[in-house]
Amino acid sequence: MTFRKALTGLAVLLLVAWSLAPAVWQLLTALKPDDQITRVPTVYLPRPPTLRHFEALFSRKPFGTYLKNSLLVSGAATLLAVALGALAAGALVRTSERVRERGLLALLALAFIPPILLLFPLYEAVRALGWLNNPVALVLPYALLNLPLAVWILESGFRQIPRAVDDAAALDGLGPMRRLVRIHLPLAAPSAVTAAILVFIFSWNEFMLALTFMTRDARKTVTAGIASVTGSSMFEVPWGQLSAAVVVATVPLVVLVLLFERRIASGLTRGAVKG
Amino acid sequence: MPGELVGTGLTKVFAGGARALDGVSFRAVPGRVLALLGPSGCGKTTLLRIVAGLEGATAGRLTLDGRPLDGVPPAARDVGFVFQSYALYPHLTVARNLALALEVRRVPRAEIARRVAETAEWLGLTDLVSRRPAELSGGQQQRVALGRALIRRPRLYLMDEPLSNLDALLREEMRAELKSLFRRLTATVLYVTHDQAEAMSLADEVLVLQKGRVSQLAPPGELYRRPANLFTATFVGSPRMTVWRGRSDGRDFLSGDVRLPLPAGLGAADELCAGIRPEDVEVGDGSLSDGLGAELELAEPLGDRTLLTFRVGGLRLRALTRSGDPAPGRGVRVRIPVAKVHWFSAATGDRLG
Numbered sequence: 001m002t003f004r005k006a007l008t009g010l011a012v013l014l015l016v017a018w019s020l021a022p023a024v025w026q027l028l029t030a031l032k033p034d035d036q037i038t039r040v041p042t043v044y045l046p047r048p049p050t051l052r053h054f055e056a057l058f059s060r061k062p063f064g065t066y067l068k069n070s071l072l073v074s075g076a077a078t079l080l081a082v083a084l085g086a087l088a089a090g091a092l093v094r095t096s097e098r099v100r101e102r103g104l105l106a107l108l109a110l111a112f113i114p115p116i117l118l119l120f121p122l123y124e125a126v127r128a129l130g131w132l133n134n135p136v137a138l139v140l141p142y143a144l145l146n147l148p149l150a151v152w153i154l155e156s157g158f159r160q161i162p163r164a165v166d167d168a169a170a171l172d173g174l175g176p177m178r179r180l181v182r183i184h185l186p187l188a189a190p191s192a193v194t195a196a197i198l199v200f201i202f203s204w205n206e207f208m209l210a211l212t213f214m215t216r217d218a219r220k221t222v223t224a225g226i227a228s229v230t231g232s233s234m235f236e237v238p239w240g241q242l243s244a245a246v247v248v249a250t251v252p253l254v255v256l257v258l259l260f261e262r263r264i265a266s267g268l269t270r271g272a273v274k275g
Numbered sequence: 276m277p278g279e280l281v282g283t284g285l286t287k288v289f290a291g292g293a294r295a296l297d298g299v300s301f302r303a304v305p306g307r308v309l310a311l312l313g314p315s316g317c318g319k320t321t322l323l324r325i326v327a328g329l330e331g332a333t334a335g336r337l338t339l340d341g342r343p344l345d346g347v348p349p350a351a352r353d354v355g356f357v358f359q360s361y362a363l364y365p366h367l368t369v370a371r372n373l374a375l376a377l378e379v380r381r382v383p384r385a386e387i388a389r390r391v392a393e394t395a396e397w398l399g400l401t402d403l404v405s406r407r408p409a410e411l412s413g414g415q416q417q418r419v420a421l422g423r424a425l426i427r428r429p430r431l432y433l434m435d436e437p438l439s440n441l442d443a444l445l446r447e448e449m450r451a452e453l454k455s456l457f458r459r460l461t462a463t464v465l466y467v468t469h470d471q472a473e474a475m476s477l478a479d480e481v482l483v484l485q486k487g488r489v490s491q492l493a494p495p496g497e498l499y500r501r502p503a504n505l506f507t508a509t510f511v512g513s514p515r516m517t518v519w520r521g522r523s524d525g526r527d528f529l530s531g532d533v534r535l536p537l538p539a540g541l542g543a544a545d546e547l548c549a550g551i552r553p554e555d556v557e558v559g560d561g562s563l564s565d566g567l568g569a570e571l572e573l574a575e576p577l578g579d580r581t582l583l584t585f586r587v588g589g590l591r592l593r594a595l596t597r598s599g600d601p602a603p604g605r606g607v608r609v610r611i612p613v614a615k616v617h618w619f620s621a622a623t624g625d626r627l628g
Binding site: 096162164165167168169170171172173174182183186187 | 324329360362364365366376423
């Protein structure tokens with residue numbers, strides 16, 4: 001038994017190392033002076049650690065603005081996706097079994113469309129509407145691309161709520177909208193938080209649309225911002241600054257996930273059990 | 276006095292074709308409790324949900340104080356519903372659970388607070404108002420569910436097996452509390468239950484449902500004394516009535532080796548059923564006049580009384596005796612008081628005479 005336990009511990013350790021190694025390497029690179037980054041034999045720990053790359057990053061690029069743009073776009077897309085998703089899920093959960101199953105499958109089919117196929121039509125639409133460099137051009141696609149996911153998660157959360165509670169609320173005088181806001185969402189909070197976090201992460205990490213639609217520096221989100229970090233010449237790659245940029249872009253997500261970790265865990269298992 | 280509910284020919288056919296209700300008519304009047312009694316699947320909960328507006332009837336009419344309820348949404352029907360599962364809001368405190376219906380109706384805050392306090396006191400929940408449902412015992416949750424209906428002071432109370440989730444001891448206690456509560460209410464109460472004892476003790480009138488149809492609508496006493504058909508006869512009364520199937524030779528009823536004299540004016544049915552309540556059977560020794568020879572098969576002590584199962588002339592008969600009586604041994608005789616036998620047509624199950 002102890003042997004098995006040790007083996008399990010080892011496996012977990014390996015998994016953690018495997019998952020964390022790239023992130024740790026990125027952080028170490030961001031803290032190394034330039035000459036230690038590419039030196040052979042490899043220098044593992046920065047001696048001494050330096051914040052020079054971070055300073056350079058923020059002085060050369062409006063990185064604070066990128067972060068702010070990302071926060072705005074991702075936040076708005078998340079709110080929109082969860083709000084629309086809750087409306088759809090609230091309706092689906094109270095329809096007949098047949099309608100619900102078909103609706104959910106149709107949504108799943110939508111989620112299979114590769115976003116790259118949408119790039120050209122979306123670009124044409126955004127240009128025609130004059131939304132280039134307008135955050136709405138990112139908020140709407142992000143929210144809608146994630147809507148199937150949000151509906152699936154919320155629907156499985158809403159399905160846990162006993163029918164009688166719904167009936168009681170109807171008798172107490174709550175209409176469908178008020179039931180959604182005052183009964184369904186609070187009771188399915190783990191699902192709502194899970195959906196929100198997943199949409200937020202997707203929006204935060206999205207690169208292709210952000211790079212295409214946001215051409216002005218002041219409107220770029222953090223992923224597009226990182227791509228614009230270049231060296232002073234064509235042949236110089238500013239590894240230190242790039243690593244610093246990646247760290248800065250990742251930290252908000254990590255903080256967010258740790259903050260809601262408990263709720264996500266219970267939200268994900270809820271969805272899993274229900275099937 | 277408002278709250279008179281009249282149902283006429285109510286029928287409910289579900290999408291799959293299942294007929295849950297079939298032409299049910301009834302009248303419930305203020306200040307009185309109408310119990311809907313029947314085994315599970317008889318349509319009693321469906322009937323309650325139709326009255327609440329949570330379900331639509333396929334056919335039939337429903338009026339409250341003379342006004343039709345068709346198309347009136349649940350919230351506007353002025354009904355207080357107590358769910359079998361309580362259906363409390365888990366994320367709200369007891370006080371908010373009680374207050375929600377009033378908040379939605381924009382009752383002034385001070386008035387809400389007053390009524391919450393009053394209702395909580397009525398139900399002995401005063402110390403629990405800031406707790407959430409998960410922190411309450413089953414009995415306390417049950418009271419909150421009751422309070423949520425009471426606080427609205429509706430014209431009509433609809434209760435769907437409110438006591439069935441409680442353990443036996445608590446159920447009896449709450450039954451008595453409900454009884455005294457109902458006495459204070461001036462509203463109409465519809466009370467769904469599958470427990471005949473609950474229906475008998477709480478209701479002024481009982482609607483017995485069998486497979487979506489009205490089996491009998493009568494006060495509890497009459498239900499017991501003059502069951503209208505075999506279904507009601509065997510469903511109401513505990514322990515169950517013994518039913519013998521047999522035929523008539525014009526003067527006597529014959530079943531197995533048993534011959535019972537038939538009362539006059541039963542009609543001409545040749546196939547009939549005799550219903551004998553265990554508590555009507557007399558048990559004695561050889562000295563019992565015009566008794567039947569019986570063989571004891573089983574004795575079930577029930578405390579103050581004992582339920583005896585006999586074989587009599589090839590038939591099974593159940594009798595209830597006082598436990599103090601000496602246990603019957605050899606030569607036991609049973610007597611069936613002919614005047615207390617219930618007669619039914621074997622073909623239709625309807626009462627004869």
